[in-house]
Amino acid sequence: MEYRRNFVETRPVIALDFSSDKEVYDFLEKFKGQRLFVKIGMELFYKYGPEIVKQVAENHDVFLDLKLHDIPNTVERAMANIAELNVALTNVHAAGGVEMMEAALRGLEGSNTKLIAVTQLTSTSEEQMHEFQNIQTSLLDSVIHYAKCTEKAGLAGVVCSAKEARAIKDATSEDFICLTPGIRPAGAEVGDQKRVVTPADARKIGSDYIVVGRPITQAENPVEAYENIMEQYNS
Numbered sequence: 384m385e386y387r388r389n390f391v392e393t394r395p396v397i398a399l400d401f402s403s404d405k406e407v408y409d410f411l412e413k414f415k416g417q418r419l420f421v422k423i424g425m426e427l428f429y430k431y432g433p434e435i436v437k438q439v440a441e442n443h444d445v446f447l448d449l450k451l452h453d454i455p456n457t458v459e460r461a462m463a464n465i466a467e468l469n470v471a472l473t474n475v476h477a478a479g480g481v482e483m484m485e486a487a488l489r490g491l492e493g494s495n496t497k498l499i500a501v502t503q504l505t506s507t508s509e510e511q512m513h514e515f516q517n518i519q520t521s522l523l524d525s526v527i528h529y530a531k532c533t534e535k536a537g538l539a540g541v542v543c544s545a546k547e548a549r550a551i552k553d554a555t556s557e558d559f560i561c562l563t564p565g566i567r568p569a570g571a572e573v574g575d576q577k578r579v580v581t582p583a584d585a586r587k588i589g590s591d592y593i594v595v596g597r598p599i600t601q602a603e604n605p606v607e608a609y610e611n612i613m614e615q616y617n618s
């Protein structure tokens with residue numbers, strides 16, 4: 384059953400996980416002037432810095448995925464720099480705490496950038512969470528705890544697995560954004576992801592944005608792969 388929502392981004396957010404700017408521009412050129420929603424993460428940012436973000440943002444909507452996690456003062460000042468990049472979305476780790484998330488929001492004041500927080504990475508299984516983070520609740524409870532803290536801090540939503548989207552909206556509000564990586568079409572290589580969901584199921588469960596990297600960027604025909612995933616998501 385699909386629930387009523389005010390807004391769903393119908394374009395998959397493409398994770399531009401490339402090691403060079405040339406690969407990025409060659410990839411984007413295949414889409415012949417389409418305005419895409421893309422994700423720039425640490426790999427590109429640590430090599431090319433804000434310049435690549437500004438360049439890509441001239442023609443595309445950008446989610447800057449740097450997952451900030453530091454003391455509140457540092458995060459606030461870093462976010463003030465991100466505010467100048469004109470990106471649609473950016474993020475922090477919810478584990479940094481409510482005070483840190485409030486500081487991050489202050490840093491973004493005056494910009495149109497929405498702030499969301501990572502709950503549990505989609506590459507984390509429940510067993511790993513128990514063992515390495517020493518959190519002894521269920522993974523779902525941990526994700527919901529982080530989502531509630533994120534809402535309390537005033538952020539727009541969270542990064543989570545689509546598996547958890549319905550429960551998060553029930554615990555927060557229907558408008559609370561669930562941006563969901565770990566998306567895999569049926570039969571696709573899962574790789575390092577643990578909590579995966581198909582594009583069609585992600586939409587049914589409650590994702591507002593799906594993030595897709597390798598199933599598109601490493602496909603023989605990335606444009607075709609993108610269109611297939613978009614069709615499955617919107618069907």
Ligand SMILES: O=c1ccn([C@@H]2O[C@H](COP(=O)(O)O)[C@@H](O)[C@H]2O)c(=O)[nH]1
Nearest residue numbers: 398424503504505564565594595596597
């Ligand atoms: O919990 C998270 C948070 C971020 N990501 C990022 O999304 C993409 C997923 O790429 P795939 O190739 O589709 O696995 C990647 O850039 C991650 O850094 C995530 O996967 N999970």
